[in-house]
Amino acid sequence: xxxxxxxxxxxxxxxxxxxxxxxxxxxxxxxxxxxxxxxxxxxxxxxxxxxxxxxxxxxxxxxxxxxxxxxxxxxxxxxxxxxxxxxxxxxxxxxxxxxxxxxxxxxx
Amino acid sequence: xxxxxxxxxxxxxxxxxxxxxxxxxxxxxxxxxxxxxxxxxxxxxxxxxxxxxxxxxxxxxxxxxxxxxxxxxxxxxxxxxxx
Numbered sequence: 088x089x090x091x092x093x094x095x096x097x098x099x100x101x102x103x104x105x106x107x108x109x110x111x112x113x114x115x116x117x118x119x120x121x122x123x124x125x126x127x128x129x130x131x132x133x134x135x136x137x138x139x140x141x142x143x144x145x146x147x148x149x150x151x152x153x154x155x156x157x158x159x160x161x162x163x164x165x166x167x168x169x170x171x172x173x174x175x176x177x178x179x180x181x182x183x184x185x186x187x188x189x190x191x192x193x194x195x
Numbered sequence: 196x197x198x199x200x201x202x203x204x205x206x207x208x209x210x211x212x213x214x215x216x217x218x219x220x221x222x223x224x225x226x227x228x229x230x231x232x233x234x235x236x237x238x239x240x241x242x243x244x245x246x247x248x249x250x251x252x253x254x255x256x257x258x259x260x261x262x263x264x265x266x267x268x269x270x271x272x273x274x275x276x277x278x
Contacts (some may be wrong), residue, residue, distance in 0.1 A: 096198065103205045106235060110209035113216050113231070119223040122216075126231045137202070137238055141245060150245055153253035157241060157260050161234065164264040168230055171271045176223045178275075 095144035102136030109133060119176035123169055130165040134158060200246035206239045222277075226270055233263040 088096075109129035116122050134157075141154035213235065216228035237260040244252030 099198065099202050103202045106206055106238065107209045110212045110231065110235065113212045113228060119221070119227050122224060122227045126227055126234070129231055130234045134234060134238060137242070141241065145245075149250040150253060153250070153257060154241060157237060157253075157256055160257070160260045161237065161263075164260070165234075168264060168267040168271075171268060172223070172226055172230065175226070175271055175275055179223050 091143050091146075095140045098136050098140035098143060102133050102140060105129070105136060106133035118180075120173060120180070123173055123176070127165065127169060130161055134161055197246055199242045203239050203242035203246060206235050206242065209235055210239075222274055226267070226274060229270065230263070230267050233259065233266070237263070 106129050109125040112125045112128075113122055116125065138154040138158040142151045145151040145154075210232055213228045213232040217225050217232070220228060237256045240256035240259060241253060244250065244256065
């Protein structure tokens with residue numbers, strides 16, 4: 088195995104571990120806002136490590152280019168989705184709280 | 196089984212918690228789990244393409260990643276109306 092293979096192996100193992108950790112972390116947290124942090128971990132760190140492993144192993148052929156494209160697409164779209172879902176989760180969480188409703192009503 | 200296929204198998208296992216949350220969670224939690232499942236599915240398809248040495252399979256991963264945004268936005272919008 089070459090040095091690139093070892094680096095790709097390390098990156099791939101770390102990426103798969105991060106994705107599995109984030110996924111099984113869904114059982115640990117109960118709130119949707121907390122779970123969104125795990126989604127970000129999976130979509131940025133895990134995906135980045137795995138795509139980096141592919142790019143290191145296949146730097147010039149189609150696999151590397153498409154893996155880089157996949158990472159760029161996901162990194163562009165993930166914040167939009169997280170923002171929309173966090174806004175929804177916040178609205179759902181605060182809709183049944185009287186203290187927040189009072190604050191909203193008293194706001195000048 | 197090569198390394199890429201083993202990693203894709205690990206990612207398929209990572210889909211199990213997402214499925215559990217989708218089946219049993221509250222509506223907003225289901226949305227988050229679906230979003231995470233979409234990301235994991237894209238990665239799984241990419242690793243399957245590498246494991247099978249089929250570059251055309253990478254297009255499936257790209258299509259899945261691109262469709263993840265409108266799907267999430269549509270789900271969120273409809274859920275906003277119903278909640």
